[in-house]
Amino acid sequence: MQPEARAPEKLTIGVLYGFRALMVLFVCNFHFWQQGWLGQYLTLLGWTLDLDFWTRSSYLFVDGMILLSGFLLYLPYARQTEYGAPVPGPRRFYWNRAARIVPSYAAAVLLALWLIALPGGAYRDAASRNFDVITHLTFTFTFFRDTYLYTPLNGVLWTVAIEVQFYVLFPWLARAAQKKPVPVLCLMGGLGVLFRVGMARCVGDLSIWVNQLPAFLDVYALGMLGAILYLKLERRLAAAPAKGKLRRAVSLIAPVLFIAGCLALWRILRTQSTNGLAGHDALRLSQWLLRLPLALTMLTMMLSAAFLPRVLQKPLDNRLMRFLATVSFNLYIWHQVLSVWLVKNLFPDTLHANPPLQVAFTLLCYSASILLAMAFTYGLEQPAARQMERLRILFHRRKETINHEGSPNAETLPSADPLLVRTQDGGEGSH
Numbered sequence: 001m002q003p004e005a006r007a008p009e010k011l012t013i014g015v016l017y018g019f020r021a022l023m024v025l026f027v028c029n030f031h032f033w034q035q036g037w038l039g040q041y042l043t044l045l046g047w048t049l050d051l052d053f054w055t056r057s058s059y060l061f062v063d064g065m066i067l068l069s070g071f072l073l074y075l076p077y078a079r080q081t082e083y084g085a086p087v088p089g090p091r092r093f094y095w096n097r098a099a100r101i102v103p104s105y106a107a108a109v110l111l112a113l114w115l116i117a118l119p120g121g122a123y124r125d126a127a128s129r130n131f132d133v134i135t136h137l138t139f140t141f142t143f144f145r146d147t148y149l150y151t152p153l154n155g156v157l158w159t160v161a162i163e164v165q166f167y168v169l170f171p172w173l174a175r176a177a178q179k180k181p182v183p184v185l186c187l188m189g190g191l192g193v194l195f196r197v198g199m200a201r202c203v204g205d206l207s208i209w210v211n212q213l214p215a216f217l218d219v220y221a222l223g224m225l226g227a228i229l230y231l232k233l234e235r236r237l238a239a240a241p242a243k244g245k246l247r248r249a250v251s252l253i254a255p256v257l258f259i260a261g262c263l264a265l266w267r268i269l270r271t272q273s274t275n276g277l278a279g280h281d282a283l284r285l286s287q288w289l290l291r292l293p294l295a296l297t298m299l300t301m302m303l304s305a306a307f308l309p310r311v312l313q314k315p316l317d318n319r320l321m322r323f324l325a326t327v328s329f330n331l332y333i334w335h336q337v338l339s340v341w342l343v344k345n346l347f348p349d350t351l352h353a354n355p356p357l358q359v360a361f362t363l364l365c366y367s368a369s370i371l372l373a374m375a376f377t378y379g380l381e382q383p384a385a386r387q388m389e390r391l392r393i394l395f396h397r398r399k400e401t402i403n404h405e406g407s408p409n410a411e412t413l414p415s416a417d418p419l420l421v422r423t424q425d426g427g428e429g430s431h
Contacts, residue, residue: 011075011076011079013230013306014313014316014317015302015305015306015308015313015316015317016068016071016072016302016306016325017316017317017321017322017324017325018305018315018316018317018318018321018325019064019068019298019301019302019305019316020065020068020324020325020328021320021321021324021325021328022316022321023061023062023064023065023068024061024065024324024328024331024332025324026054026058026061027058027059027061027062027065027156027332027335028331028332028335028336028365028366028369029055029058030055030056030058030059031156031335031336031339032335032339032361032362032365032366033055033056033362035339035340035342035343035361035365036339036343036351036352036358036361036362036365037351037352037358038355038358038359038361038362039052039355039358040052040054040055040056052273053269053270053273053274054266054269054270054273056272056273056276057268057269057270057272057273057276058269060268060269060272060287060290060294062159062211063216063219063291063294063295063298064294064295064298065159066159066162066163066216066219066220066223067219067220067222067223067226067295067298067299067302068223068298068302069163069166069220069223070219070220070221070222070223070224070226070227071223071224071226071227071230071299071302072223072227073170073174073223073224074174074177074223074224074227074228075227075230075231076088077174077175077177077178077227078224078227078228078230078231079231080178081178081228081231082231082232082235083231083235087174089171090171090172092392093167093170093171094167094171095388095392097164097167098388099384099385099388099389100329100381100385101160101163101164101329103380103381103384103385104329104330104333104376104377104380104381105157105160105333106137107376107380108154108157108333108334108337109133109136109137109153109154109157112152112153112154112337113129113133113153116152116153116337116341117129117152117153120152122152123152128146131144131146131147132146132147132151132152132153133153135147136151136153136157136161139160139161139164139165140161141157141158141161142158142161142162142165142208142211142212142213145208148208149207149208154333154336154337155336155337156332156333156335156336156337157333158211159211159332160333162211162212162213162216165213166213166216166220173188173224174224177224181228185221185224185225186221188217188218188220188221188224189217189218189221189222190218191214191217191218192214192215192216192217192218192219192220192221192292193218193292195212195214195215195217196215196288196291199215200285200288205281206281206284206285206288207280207284210284210287210288215288215291216291218291218292218295219291219292219295222295222296222299223295223299225299226299226302226303229303230303230306233250233303233307237250237307250307251307251308251309253304254304254305254307254308254309255304255308255309255312257300257301257303257304258300258301258304258305258308260300261297261298261300261301261304262301264293264297264300265294265297265298265301268290268293268294268297271286271290272286272287272290324370326377327370327373327374327377328373329373329377329381330372330373330374330376330377330381331369331370331373334369334372334373334376335365335369335373338365338368338369338372339365339369342361342364342365342368343361346364347361
């Protein structure tokens with residue numbers, strides 16, 4: 001008789017730390033290369049590996065971060081479906097997301113305004129300044145060309161806006177997907193593909209459309225599907241004999257799928273780099289064409305990595321990767337604006353023709369960005385999240401006291417819905 005599978009007390013998929021950390025680092029390297037032009041190749045024992053195509057296309061890893069966000073956001077709901085475990089209600093979900101995102105994001109917007117945009121005279125008048133700030137603080141700046149493409153505040157923040165826009169919809173999408181997973185996920189996937197196809201046919205300039213929320217719906221849907229598949233296989237493995245056929249098959253198939261995913265990812269990035277040589281319009285069309293294959297490839301890699309033998313998971317699940325994943329949100333939102341400031345203020349115009357100086361610039365960008373990310377993570381993000389959690393608990397305690405005293409207008413409070421996954425493990429989006 002096979003043992004009954006039970007919900008694990010903690011749900012930690014260690015390899016996802018590595019995926020988050022590496023994807024953010026690849027995006028960072030792309031932006032550092034844009035500023036410093038450091039040659040992207042490695043030489044070992046007289047053999048040179050040209051990685052120029054990889055770096056030129058590394059902005060595609062933003063798609064991977066969004067895929068991971070969909071996976072982690074839906075994981076507690078897939079766990080509820082599979083094991084009957086509780087999930088946070090919509091109010092708790094929104095509060096958790098605000099505690100995770102808002103403090104660091106608001107600091108990034110306001111500091112960029114006070115330290116960069118205003119001293120540099122970036123706005124033509126007060127109205128344009130106010131509109132830019134208001135749309136950024138309400139996560140709506142991606143709807144307008146000036147505030148999206150030409151904002152002086154921080155060019156990478158568009159990803160956070162897309163995430164928050166998805167957060168608004170997510171509790172209702174998640175509940176619908178629990179009841180009707182196939183129709184809901186297929187509808188999301190179809191809408192994402194149709195949006196890209198329709199815009200590609202009807203709009204000449206895709207610059208403002210290429211990264212709008214509807215263009216990512218199929219990527220989010222695949223992430224949610226990945227959470228379902230992971231928990232179904234994880235449950236079957238938990239109930240299977242330790243040396244049974246299923247465990248042996250998974251241990252053999254997972255490495256093969258992971259290697260195949262790596263090779264496919266290599267090919268996709270090379271294709272995107274080649275297509276981008278034809279100009280910006282061709283680059284954006286290629287990005288849309290490759291978005292679904294890229295998401296499928298990344299999902300295959302994530303799922304297969306999660307079931308690799310433990311020793312093979314170590315490169316993705318170790319202290320360094322967990323640390324980088326912890327500071328990844330602030331590393332992501334600060335690295336580009338910091339690299340632009342460094343190149344303008346500390347390096348000469350000869351930087352792009354001086355390889356040793358390019359190496360120094362790149363190393364400085366990495367070290368300064370990680371130090372700044374640590375400062376904001378441990379000095380702002382985590383203390384603010386703890387304080388917001390204290391406020392939430394205090395509010396509930398006061399309301400429970402009123403209910404207990406029998407106030408005629410009191411409403412029964414929902415349960416606290418304890419988080420099923422630690423903040424850094426899940427439900428935190430691509431950052």
